[in-house]
Amino acid sequence: MNPVELKSPDEIALMRDAGRIVCEILDELEKAVAPGVSTWELDALAEQLIAKKGARSAFKGYHGFPGVLCASVNQEVVHGIPDRKRRLVAGDLMKLDFGVVYRGFFGDSARTVPVGKVTPEAQALVDATRQSLEKAIQVMQPGNRIGDIGHAVQSHVEARGFSVVRDFTGHGIGRKLHEPPQVPNYGQAGSGMKLRPGMVLAVEPMVNQGTPDVEVLEDEWTAVTVDGKLSAHFEHTILISERGPEVLTRRR
Template sequence: MSQVEIKSREEIALMREAGRIVADVLDALEQAVVPGITTWELDALAAKMTAERGARPAFKGYLGFPCVLCASINDEVVHGIPSRKRKLLEGDLMKLDFGVSYRGWFGDSARTVPVGKVSPEARSLVETTRESLQKGIQAMKPGNRLGDIGHAVQRHVEARGFSVVRDFTGHGIGRKLHEHPHVPNYGQAGAGMKLRAGMVLAVEPMVNAGTSDIEILDDDWTAVTADRKLSAHFEHTILITDGGPEVLTRGR
């Protein structure tokens, strides 16, 4: 098993800065999500704010991804590509997934934003996914195991009749966007690697209204639910400390 890097105090300080930039941009994007705006305009706003803060987009060019922002709507689970032609409509679920590199250190976060008034099912899906992330974060204590995080997420989601996507996981983060270990959103309590203070993990439950199965569209990026039902996604970059988990990408 690859070694999980324990970050130093100086490195954590830089990751806090990266996380603050990510949170600021996502806060602005969330405010900009209204019926009629295009996902291309949201991507342009993210690019502009990233540059103004002296950071670099984490996603653009990563494995060939063409944009700054992953913009996924409704049945799109993750990795949606912004488009000039894609306008948001009342009732949509807009998933904003965004990251930066700042002075060589990464931050990564995602949130699901209802566009105007959404259906009761959509609202329940969003709230359940947000809550499941918080359940996962609460399990991130030194001495706990990696499986405790996924178990907490999975138990909360399935108790409400939704399903956890298994094709994508959270991840370690630091000098690289994706570091060891994989952080599944399902699992067995007490199983897996022991958590230690100084580890930084990105936890990101993706939750579907129907089946957990996904498909990849012809653009080779956009993941959609196999049954085309709704999906929601939340993510934070979290530092494990002796005093409990510290969310580095929490908005103001």
């Protein structure tokens, strides 16, 4: 197993900058989500904002991905490709998954934005997914374990009748977008690697209304629920510090 890289204070300072940029751009993208807007227009806005911040995209060109934004709608779980023809309508769930590289370090975050008024069932899914990430962050204390993170997510969403996607996980992050360790959104409390100060993890619950099973479309990127039901996604980049978790991609 590859070793987990513990970040130095100087590296953490740069990761705070990267995380702040991600948060600020996601705030602008969230404001731009509205009926009639295309996912391509959101991607173009993200690209403009990245340039203004003096950063570069974490996603564009990564294994050939064509956008700076993973733009997934409704039953699309993750890795949706921005499309000029895909225009949002009221009631949609728009998942904005976004990252940058700044001075050699990555930041990565995602949020699910309801488009106009959504059904109570859709809102319940969004709320449960957001809450599950907050539950996960609470347990990210030094000395706790990777399994505690997944258990916090899984127990929260399954108690509300939803399911956790198992095909994708969170991950370490730093000089690379994806570093060890993997951080599943399910698991047994008290299991797995011990959390240590200096670890930086991207934790990203993906939660489905129905079955947890997903399939990847012919574009070889877009993952969708096999039953066509809704999915929600939230993500933060989180530092394990001596004092506990510090969310680097949240407005301070």
